[in-house]
Amino acid sequence: MNPVIGLDISKGKSDGQVFFDKGQPFGQSFCFQHNQEGLSQLLDVISNVRIKTEKTPTVILESTGHYHQAVIQFLEEHGILFLVVNPLISHQAKKSSLRKVKTDAVDAYRLCELYYKEEFEDHKQRGVQLLNLRHLTRQFDTLTQMYVQVKLQFQAILDQVFPDYRGIFGDLYSRVSLQLLKQFTTPTDFQAAGESNIAYTIASLCPSRSVRWADEKASLIVVAAANNPFQKVSYTSHLISLTLYIDLLLQYQEHLSHLRSQIDALAEEVEAYQIIQSIPGIGGKIAATILSEIGEIHRFNHAKKLVAFAGIDPIVYASGKFTATSNRITKRGSKKLRHALYLAVLCGLRKTGSKRLREFYDKKRESGKPYRVALIACVNKLLHWIYALLVKQEDFVDLA
Structure with a gap:
C-alpha cells in the first residue's frame, strides 16, 4: 500500500481525504481547525492510517501563501513526510474532470488522485535563517513602496503650499529639509521667522555642515518665500496634511534604516x-x-x-x-x-x-x-x- 492524505488548506481550517492506495479512498472527508485541538485530530487520522496500512501516509497539499504554515510546522515537528504542490499543477488536474464540482472536500480528493498520477520530489524545507532574510527583504520592499506613495502625496500638497521649496535642498526628503518644513510650514511662517532665525535652525538640525552653508540655504528660502505664488494658504487642511506626511516620511525613513541594518546583519552570517x-x-x-x-x-x-x-x-x-x-x-x-x-x-x-x-x-x-x-x-x-x-x-x- 501507498497511503496518502490530501489536504485542501484554507484560512483557519483544512479539509482532508485519505487514500490507502491508488483508487482506494478510505472513509469520508474530514475537517479540522488550525489550532492545537484540530491539529491533534489530524495526528489521530495519520496514526489510524498507519495502523491500518502499516505505513506512515504522505500528506499532500497546495501552496497557499501563509495559510499552510501552521500545518507544515506541525507535520515537521512530528516527522511526517509532506509534499507542497504548485497550485498551477493542481489546477490543471482539476480541469481534466468533466464535472464542474468545486468544494474543499472534492479538492482534497483530487489532490490524492494527483499524488498517484505524478512523480513529485520530496519537499525541501528552507532554512530558518534564509526564511528570516526573505521575510525582511520582502517587508523592506513593501515599506519602500508605501514610502514612495507618501512621497508622491507629500509633493502634491507641497505644490499647493510652497512649491519653490523643492529646489532649496539637494534632497527634499532629507531630515533637515523635512524638520525645517515641519517647524515653519508656510512661506508666511518663514518670512515671519527671518533669515537669521532660519539659518540658526538649519545649523542646529544639521551640525555637520558649515554655518556658511546654513546661511546660504536660509537666504534661498527667504527669496523663495517672497516669490511664492501662494502667499496665503486658503485651506487649513493642506497644512494638517503636510504635517502628517512629514511625520510619516520621517517614520518610514527610520523604519527602513532599521530594517536595512537588520538585513545586512543577517545576510553577513551567510x-x-x-x-x-x-x-x-x-x-x-x-x-x-x-x-x-x-x-x-x-x-x-x-x-x-x-x-x-x-x-x-x-x-x-x-x-x-x-x-x-x-x-x-x-x-x-x-x-x-x-x-x-x-x-x-x-x-x-x-x-x-x-x-x-x-x-x-x-x-x-x-x-x-x-x-x-x-x-x-x-x-x-x-x-x-x-x-x-x-x-x-x-x-x-x-x-x-
Missing part, C-alpha cells in the same frame, strides 16, 4: 552573500534579495531548474509544422527574484559594472537582438553564473 556580491554591479540589498529568494542552492540540481524557479524560462510553442520563433518568458516563478536580477543586470551594464556581462550584452545586440531581449538573456546568463558560483563556493572573476 557565506553565499559575499559570493553573490563578488559579481560587479550587485550591492548588498540586491544580493540579500537574490539570496533570500533562491534559498539553499542544493534545492536545485541543475541551473535550468533555478531559471524556471525565477520564471525566466521561455514559453515553447510548436504545433504541426508551426514552431514559434518569438517566445516570451513564462513569469511563473518568483517575481521578487526576477526584479532583483533585472536590477542587477542594469547595474552590471554600467561602466563600473561587469566587463563579462557587458561583453555578453554587446554580443547579443550586435547579433540583432532587441534591447529587452538582450537584457533578459543577460538575466539568464547572470543566474547561471550565480548557480555555478554558489555550487562551487567560489567568487566571481571578471575580465581583466
